[in-house]
Amino acid sequence: MNFLRRAFPFAGLAAAAMTLSGCNILVPDVAADSPARFVQEISPVFYEPPGVDPRRVKPIPDQPVPQTRELYKTQFHQTYGLPVSNPLNLDMGMYGQLKDGDFTLPAIPATRIHPEYLRQEVDYQTNERPGTIVVDTKDRFLYFVEGNGKAMRYGVGLGREGFAWKGRGVIQWKQKWPRWTPPVEMVSRQPEVRPFSAENGGMNPGLANPLGARAMYIFKNGQDTLYRIHGTPDWQSIGKAVSSGCVRMLNQDVVDLYDRVPAKSEIVVM
Numbered sequence: 001m002n003f004l005r006r007a008f009p010f011a012g013l014a015a016a017a018m019t020l021s022g023c024n025i026l027v028p029d030v031a032a033d034s035p036a037r038f039v040q041e042i043s044p045v046f047y048e049p050p051g052v053d054p055r056r057v058k059p060i061p062d063q064p065v066p067q068t069r070e071l072y073k074t075q076f077h078q079t080y081g082l083p084v085s086n087p088l089n090l091d092m093g094m095y096g097q098l099k100d101g102d103f104t105l106p107a108i109p110a111t112r113i114h115p116e117y118l119r120q121e122v123d124y125q126t127n128e129r130p131g132t133i134v135v136d137t138k139d140r141f142l143y144f145v146e147g148n149g150k151a152m153r154y155g156v157g158l159g160r161e162g163f164a165w166k167g168r169g170v171i172q173w174k175q176k177w178p179r180w181t182p183p184v185e186m187v188s189r190q191p192e193v194r195p196f197s198a199e200n201g202g203m204n205p206g207l208a209n210p211l212g213a214r215a216m217y218i219f220k221n222g223q224d225t226l227y228r229i230h231g232t233p234d235w236q237s238i239g240k241a242v243s244s245g246c247v248r249m250l251n252q253d254v255v256d257l258y259d260r261v262p263a264k265s266e267i268v269v270m
Helices: 002-007 011-021 035-042 184-189 191-196 252-258
Strands: 072-073 078-082 098-100 103-105 122-123 132-135 140-146 150-155 167-176 213-218 224-231 247-252 266-269
Touching: 098 252, 103 252, 140 191, 150 247, 150 252, 167 224, 184 191, 213 252, 224 252, 247 252
Parallel strands: 132 266, 224 247
Antiparallel strands: 072 078, 098 103, 122 150, 132 140, 140 150, 167 213, 167 266, 213 224
8 A cells, every 4th residue: 555655646636536526526627727828719810811911901090989960061051960860769650752642752861850850749838729830930840739738840941931921820722732933032033943933834843843742821811921831842951041932841741731731720920
């Protein structure tokens, strides 16, 4: 026994290890603590396509983190923000492609419009009767009063004519796909629209018509105020002060409002 102990000094440890292994106790792999092995295992693998020298490939520069919304310029030389989300969880489907009579309204990229100018039901306390239209020229909203403290709110764009009249009137006449006839004053300051003047018959209805898919004509005391609520193909002008026009709405919105507004509805412009 003494000879065995001298010849095999670790025999006891080996026997103990065998006993422990029978109890399913794992002996740790201490080699995993080796820094060299760690580096080898986590070393990245690079794809090197044939014929490409990675030393001559320019790295992509780091892009700065934007602190504000990205801005872009439109063909109308106006700058608008690009909301990248839908914080109000609005139904964007209401701005999809719309077949309307002989025309098909294209979808509107609603995520590129500030959410507050999209159609939505809001709390609205007013003394006006349900069915009344209220145009807020300061904040560029149009409200259709529903009653019970609620209103359907739409964003609008306003031109010079849109600020020219305030007061109370009625929707005397409504027209689907109206013909556009620019007034004499507009023709005088914008000669390029002369082909569409009254003497030339105006512009035919269509997707490019500045009055869009619907127009509502406002009268006061039986007289035409020359003030209109109408659609527009220029969706980027909503919420903005634009060069011309009265109260312009997204085409899908003006179709929705047209269907809600009964004949001789009252309108208040403030």
